[in-house]
Amino acid sequence: MHPFSEPSTVDRPVDQPSRSPSGGTAASNGHPREVLSPFVARHLGPTTAEIETMVAALGYDSLDALIEATVPGGIRLQQCLDLPTGLDEAAAIARLRSMASQNQVWRSYLGLGYANTLTPAVIQRNVLENPGWYTQYTPYQPEISQGRLEALLNFQTLVTDLTAMDIANASLLDEGTAAAEAMTLAFNARKVKACKTFWVSEACHPQTIEVVKTRALPLGIEVMVGDHRQFDGATPVFGVLLQYPATDGAIYDYEDLITQVHATKALVTVAADLLSLTLLRPPGEFGADIVVGNSQRFGVPLGYGGPHAAFFATRQAFARKLPGRLVGVSKDTYGTPALRLALQTREQHIRRDAATSNICTAQVLLAIMAAMYAVYHGPEGLRAIASRIHHQTQTLAQALLNAGFSLGDHPYFDTLRVSVGDRQVEILSRAAAHRINLRVLDDETLVLALDETVTDADLRDLITVFTDPPLPLPGGDGNHPSSESTSERVNSNKIQNPKPPHHPITPSPHHPITPSLRRTSPYLTHPSFNRYHSETEMLRYLYRLQGKDLSLATAMIPLGSCTMKLNATAEMLPVTWPEFGQIHPFAPLEQAQGYQQLFADLETWLGEITGFAGISLAPNAGAQGEYAGLLVIREYHQQRGEGHRQVCLIPQSAHGTNPASAVMAGMTVVPVVCDDEGNIDLADLEAKAEKHQDNLAALMVTYPSTHGVFEAGIKDICAMVHRHGGQVYMDGANMNAQVGLCRPADFGADVCHLNLHKTFCIPHGGGGPGVGPIGVKAHLVPYLPGHGLVNGVGGAQGIGAVTAAPWGSASILPISWMYMAMMGTRGLQRATEVAILNANYLAQRLAGHYDILYTGQNGRVAHECIIDLRPFKKSADVGVEDVAKRLIDYGFHPPTMSWPVAGTLMVEPTESESLAELDRFCDAMIAIRDEIRAIEQGEAEADNNLLKNAPHTAVDLVSDWHRPYSREQAVFPTAFTRTSKFWPAVNRIDQAYGDRNLVCSCVGMEAYED
CATH class of the missing domain: 3.90.1150.10 (Aspartate Aminotransferase, domain 1)
Incomplete structure (x- = not known):
């Protein structure tokens, strides 16, 4: 039985007055009595009277009659979905609160590229929780997107400055995905086309290695994993991936290795911790070709894995091969400087199956948060935060050394590798008693990573865990300037030029950062990072930028295929609850039981809505869902001994990411033409399905079609593909025209991705975050994506990880849960009808x-x-x-x-x-x-x-x-x-000029001296 199966006491029949979102008959579509939650009237724009007016204007006597005339009868559901009755806003929030309370917020020192952080309140309230920022669309109309574009230019500048690279994009999905994109860039740029080996250091984060392996497999790339200290170049490789600092905290000097790799004409990617680069020599200065990583610790909550903004920086030589979006500087009609997205941002729409990536999205809202975190703290503030973390790590290291533990043999920034011998079980037991999570590296080794939230009291608890009874904290009682709470530093108006932390004692760290590894070059010299350190100035800056952007808070955004609808405040509230926001993605499952219940509910509901037997919530964007779904199909054919099935039929009208995703999944794209009415040409489909029947892997189809119509022949289309041995992949971009009326699995689809940021109300956030889960039929359930770091994820023969975190962008899934819980069975259908x-x-x-x-x-x-x-x-x-x-x-x-x-x-x-x-x-x-x-x-x-x-x-x-x-x-x-009046910030922008004169980061202070 569904957890919400009992009728809500606050539901009301549709014949109540005024705002009831009615228009149909009481027994429509198998409903004995049409009962809608009060929230439905909040979500729908038209009132009952307005619905009747529009229906009459179209020449029908009821909304049901319009739906009957529009949706082909052969695919219509004959009874209502088996979903819970809708709750009102207060009841849904209370239900979710109860679920969230099952999550346990422990102190996690697990590292792995994720760190707890303090989101400055001015950023949380005025960006993350502000519909003026989170309801914006992708900035394809730059004249009304100048604020968001400036914020993203700040992000790009933050990344290029800290990494010392030439150019950076406006963010990617996560660090694992960014590393996989780097591998693909190196593969496409390789000098020796026969070389298909990518070498990965075993010191990289394990989830990154797994995502890279998943991406490599369908492309025929061999991934070699080994000790970078043993790399001799004997095996030809086209690229190398290194971690800086390493996953166990060690800081290696890679310069000689990179010189050696470059001698073989291969490219080097360094996955870096962005905050550490305020203290460490940046990768661009020791030869890296590409630098990737995650900006999460710049004020973005852990959120059980996402959403977070990854970054991707490279040399100017690869600017035209850069995946994802790139903000560039151009000019408007009158020569005024203006920002816009560069051409390659949408290259997959232009190049289709020749595109180098299917990435059309970014994590814009999170990139903006990270950029504003850097703007608020400034270069000195960031260095102070990093220095404080490093000092605490030195203090902890000295205490552990004093207690007789052995640490790693290399310098460290914030992460320690501790050899504990046969005391591991004892130490982990004490850690659990203190509600502390430590990372187990092997049977005798623990790893712990500190972050900006750590206090001196936390350090004492950690020392207690290792040394019970505790040794004194090196440095006395902690009453020195560096022990000031981070929340106080975040809200201080004196943070513009803070003094370096003063330490009354100088611990003797085991392995200090050597001079050759220390940063000496300046960074973040642009005025944006040196002006807005008081909350007054920061607030005004945020609102000045927000005022340049048109969002749903301003007006309707009627974008076809993008579904810019209400993101209700009640749906958004849970995102910032600590029970959802402060959980590490690799915390033990018993600490995330609320999340597990949330996932179970969503999988059940989405399965019922689509008709599919299995759901994976892992993909953290629509294009990721496409890719994951096609990999599932590929694995299905492989397991049946039909790995030769690699042809993917795609209508010419398809979204540009479809053919790009198919190529990434190792498939060969064959286009199918459309007829004069915009439908798939059935004769051409039949001819090509028959021609390629021995090698047919799949058809990718959007329904309703990309042209915005319900194709009457969809069942015949699916049957035709199945007859010739292929699977049907349905792009779920237009699922919001199906919910409650028809189901993809019922009319023949085998796989479908769902854009939760469209149909199920997760806001676009200026072009991200998104979530793109996939649903599959029973025969494909065994191949759903797994994850090497968490047991029980995915199918028994699941493909590898497609995202760094097991459940992708978990912290925004409560938005869709709230939407479905409040709309209920009939409300979801009514939304589709309206x-x-x-x-x-x-x-x-x-x-x-x-x-x-x-x-x-x-x-x-x-x-x-x-x-x-x-x-x-x-x-x-x-x-x-x-x-x-x-x-x-x-x-x-x-x-x-x-x-x-x-x-x-x-x-x-x-x-x-x-x-x-x-x-x-x-x-x-x-x-x-x-x-x-x-x-x-x-x-x-x-x-x-x-x-x-x-x-x-x-x-x-x-x-x-x-x-x-x-x-x-x-x-x-x-x-x-x-x-x-909404005023555009600039006149029409000269796009061609910007592409001819590519400038993609802020200029330095010297440009403002005059």
């Missing part, structure tokens, strides 16, 4: 003014529609970019541009937008059509008009005006904009 209603209403209102490119049966669209702007290029020389930028003047984020069809806008209103907001958007689009008509009829100049000059800024308004239209027409085109 999403379809809103899209069809919008399409019908605009149909008399624009051509709607594709429709399904009965002339209906699914949850999104494509507006064809191509005719205006010929009639008025107006392109899709002109219309998009003019929409900014009307206060909207433009819809998806030129995808899946060039010269079009793909619009998705979602279920969360009200009738008033839909009408406001339609009115804007109709007004823009009139502006185009004025050009067509010669009433407006062809090259100097409202569209060509859009978007218009406040500076335009007060500048000399020599344009053939009024200021009011330009910036206040509607009554709404006169009272609620």
Whole structure:
């Protein structure tokens, strides 16, 4: 029985007045009585009356009738989903609180690239918990994204400065993924194409090694793991991966080794601890080609593994091969400096199966937090934090030496390797009594890593654990400046130029950091890292940047395929609860029972919604889900002795990550054409499935289609692929048009990834975080992703780890749990129905003014529609970019541009937008059509008009005006904009200039001296 199977006492029938989100009949879709949680009315934009108005405008007598006309009857569910009844907000929070209380927040000194941290309150409240930051979309429209782009440029600068590399991207998913991307870059750049060996130091974090091995296997790359001190170059390799400091804390001088590797023309990747680089010589100074790592300890909670922002830095020579997003500096129409994403950011959409990576996402919200942590503390503050941690580690090391323990033979930063002999069980037992987690390296060795949250009292407890009865803490009672609590330092207004920590005693550390390993070069010299150290200044800086960005807190963001809907506050509250945020990803499972219950609920609910037998929550982005799902299919064929099945059929309309993911999974992409209606051409599919039947691995299909329609032939498509020996992978980007109405597993899909950051309400955060779990049918359950550091994860014959943490971005899963718990069975279905209603209403209102490119049966669209702007290029020389930028003047984020069809806008209103907001958007689009008509009829100049000059800024308004239209027409085109104007920060940006003149980090202080 489901944990929420009892009816909620606060549920109300839909015939109650006003805000009840009704519109259907009481017994629709097998429901004996339609009962909805009060939260459903909060989530849905239209009221009951508005739903009835829209339904009538479409020519139907009920919402059910519209759904019957839109969704093919052959795939419709005949009864409701078996999910819990929805709870109201207070009841859901209370239920989740009870679950969270089962998590035990111990002090974890486990290391492995994860550290507890103190999130400055000004950043937690004003970034992480602020919808002005977390509801933004990917900054593909740079004129209304300048604040977020500046924050990401700060992140890139932070990374390049600390690593001493030339260029860095705007973050990746996690350290393991970043290391795997580095391997791929080195593989693609190798000089000897026959060489397929990648060498990895055994001193790397074990989860990183496992993710690298998973990525290498389908590409035919051999991963050799060994002691870097024994590396002799006898075996040709194309790349080497090193850890700095090593996973056991040792700091090695890699310079001679790197010189040796470079002599063989191979590339060297160093996985580095970013904070340690404030004290240690950076990898760029001793020859690294690529530097990767995790910025988590820069103020981002542990969160049981994520989300965190990884980083990837490299030399300028590889700038065009850099995976992920890259923020660059360009200029606008008037030469004003402006930021935007560089071209290669979306290269997978352009190059498809020739792309070098399927990464189209980043961990933007977390990268912004890490960057702002560095901005707030500044270079001296970061060094003070690192110095304090290192001093504490020296103090602890001396105490352990005094107690007779043996430490490692190398310098260390914050992590100690302690040989305990036969006392390990005794020490671990005492640690448990103090609610302390230590890492077991082997039967006689423990590893412990300190962090910025450690106090002198914590040090005493650690010494007690090892030496009971305890020895005195070296250095006296700890009453010296360095023992000031970190929370006090975080909130101090005097942190701009803090003095180095003063230590009344000088312990004799076993192996101090030698001069050759110490950092001497400056870093973070840009003004952004040297101005905002008081909370007043920091707060103003954050709000100044936020004001330059359009988010859901400003207006509707009607992006097709991206589902920018409400991220309810009640869903977001649990993210910052310590019971979810302060758990180490490799803490013992018995300390994370609340998380385990959360995972079990989500797996059960998502399985019921999709019809699949097994769910993996590991993938931490949609593209990661694609990749994981295809690896599961690959392993299924391998285990059946059909490893030769490597052909993947992909419709030409597919999202660009689909073919890129297929190539990463070792498959050969064969495109399938679409017919004039935008559907998969069944004849072409049949021909290619038959041609490749001996080697067919899979078909990747999006449903509803990328063109925004329910293809009536989806069951036949799946059956056709199965008939020829292949599996069906469904891209779940559009699952929000299916929930409660149909299920992928029922109509033939074998695997499907789900974008929890779309359908299930995890916010986009400016382009990340995301979660992309996969569901599979029973025959594929044995191959679900596993994890070498945690038993019981994945299937019995599971593929290797696809993410560094066992459950990916675990700390944001409570958002989706809250959404489903509050919506309940019928509420989830109602959300789908209203999403379809809103899209069809919008399409019908605009149909008399624009051509709607594709429709399904009965002339209906699914949850999104494509507006064809191509005719205006010929009639008025107006392109899709002109219309998009003019929409900014009307206060909207433009819809998806030129995808899946060039010269079009793909619009998705979602279920969360009200009738008033839909009408406001339609009115804007109709007004823009009139502006185009004025050009067509010669009433407006062809090259100097409202569209060509859009978007218009406040500076335009007060500048000399020599344009053939009024200021009011330009910036206040509607009554709404006169009272609620959103001002773009810059005019239209010259994208080509930025790509020709690639600048991707902040300039130094000297540029501001004049």
